[in-house]
Amino acid sequence: xxxxxxLFVIRTADQFIYYKSIVEALLDHGCLxxxxxxxxxxxxxxxxxxxxxxxxxxxxxxxxxIAHHTGKWRKVLFCARETLSYRSYLLGERKKLRKFYQDRWxxxxxxxxxxxxxxxxPRLALASAPSGWFLRTFEKIFSADKKIFSDIxxxxxxxxxxxxxxxxxSSADLEYLKAAKALAIPTAVSVVSWDNLTNKGLFHIFxxxxxVWNEEDKKEAIxxxxxxxxxxxxxxxxxxxxxxTELKPSQTREEFCHKNGLRGADPIITYxxxxxxxxxDESWVVEEIxxxxxKDPLLKKAQIIIRPYPANKKIYKRLNLHSTIILPKxxxxxxxxxxxxxxxxxxxxxxxxxxINTSGMIDAIIAGKPGMVFMPEKYKSSQMETKxxxxxxxxxxxxxxxxxxxCAAAIRHLIGGRDERKENRIAFIEHFIRPNGLRTSAGECxxxxxxxxxxxxx
Numbered sequence: 001x002x003x004x005x006x007l008f009v010i011r012t013a014d015q016f017i018y019y020k021s022i023v024e025a026l027l028d029h030g031c032l033x034x035x036x037x038x039x040x041x042x043x044x045x046x047x048x049x050x051x052x053x054x055x056x057x058x059x060x061x062x063x064x065x066i067a068h069h070t071g072k073w074r075k076v077l078f079c080a081r082e083t084l085s086y087r088s089y090l091l092g093e094r095k096k097l098r099k100f101y102q103d104r105w106x107x108x109x110x111x112x113x114x115x116x117x118x119x120x121x122p123r124l125a126l127a128s129a130p131s132g133w134f135l136r137t138f139e140k141i142f143s144a145d146k147k148i149f150s151d152i153x154x155x156x157x158x159x160x161x162x163x164x165x166x167x168x169x170s171s172a173d174l175e176y177l178k179a180a181k182a183l184a185i186p187t188a189v190s191v192v193s194w195d196n197l198t199n200k201g202l203f204h205i206f207x208x209x210x211x212v213w214n215e216e217d218k219k220e221a222i223x224x225x226x227x228x229x230x231x232x233x234x235x236x237x238x239x240x241x242x243x244x245t246e247l248k249p250s251q252t253r254e255e256f257c258h259k260n261g262l263r264g265a266d267p268i269i270t271y272x273x274x275x276x277x278x279x280x281d282e283s284w285v286v287e288e289i290x291x292x293x294x295k296d297p298l299l300k301k302a303q304i305i306i307r308p309y310p311a312n313k314k315i316y317k318r319l320n321l322h323s324t325i326i327l328p329k330x331x332x333x334x335x336x337x338x339x340x341x342x343x344x345x346x347x348x349x350x351x352x353x354x355x356i357n358t359s360g361m362i363d364a365i366i367a368g369k370p371g372m373v374f375m376p377e378k379y380k381s382s383q384m385e386t387k388x389x390x391x392x393x394x395x396x397x398x399x400x401x402x403x404x405x406x407c408a409a410a411i412r413h414l415i416g417g418r419d420e421r422k423e424n425r426i427a428f429i430e431h432f433i434r435p436n437g438l439r440t441s442a443g444e445c446x447x448x449x450x451x452x453x454x455x456x457x458x
Contacts, residue, residue: 011164018193034061085166101198198388242334244438266323268304370425396421
């Protein structure tokens, strides 16, 4: 029986971790997978090394760079797409979201348009139905690049999986999606992260299947993007599948502490850093928490591990706090066995985590670790005014604290053996991360949906 051929196109090799469990499940099902990435967006050499290692370990898998689209007129199409995405933040439910997203997307437009939309009347004109119709015509006028058509035909796939499909500045994933639709080849897109449907761009090309994490994602795909409900399938969160394998530390507490200059006898708290867009310079939060610990007899010897957000790690360089370390010093996602082990060990040996708004909180919840959310008024707009944060906080899985003293009090509570949110954390995982069952991986669900798509099943 011929094997199903999957052309798997992603924006950047750096994002392979987001789709790894889907690729693994497809290979386990006997599919042939050719993965392509946009070299223009791939910034980390280690990402290519990870792909090379994965390719050596698995059969029926090959990878390479995409065929780049060309033509100066395509810039017009790309500008129309960015303008449509900006326009979406002026309308309906998206208009109710954090204004930061609207302003951020405007910054992606050409300078002349940025200046124009500073004024109310041009914004009102852009929000009108005729403007939307006019901008959408560019998608109909411009077909996908001939090189991309040729690349798809050469591989002759049964499905083109192109993701994420709605990030800023058009990349190859969207162009391959468009070409595949024109060739009548079934298409699928997987939602990348917990905030992808509310604070990113529009889907300018609708896939035949949009694979989402949960019911909240499904509603957001319908409300914010107009994707038909019949095209949406709930699979869970592929990014977090790796946490559901053998969750045990790779070393003893003594080994971990000795290796990282920590004291094995004293409590450890992990601070999970957020992105620059969310928290700017959040190093002051660590200082405040450290100061509160120093005033508390029970927590005076507590140690803090700062786990920086990969693109927001420089802010901690100025800190000179006792019993406080940065790990890993260069940041980074848990994208390999070694980096995943380091993250798991960090969580396992910690009393709890503290953070502002980061997906690392979800990692910690899955690992069974209690979590605090630092919630001063300063961060209101990047917390309770964002849909993805509301999902996690309103679940009751995390405890909110307003300052360092409240944080210290909550941690004393945990050290005393009172973990009152454990059931809420489990419920959050069952609802938000693995809605198809704790033992059913999102990657496996995605593979089945892709096979159903090939068979023509609804």
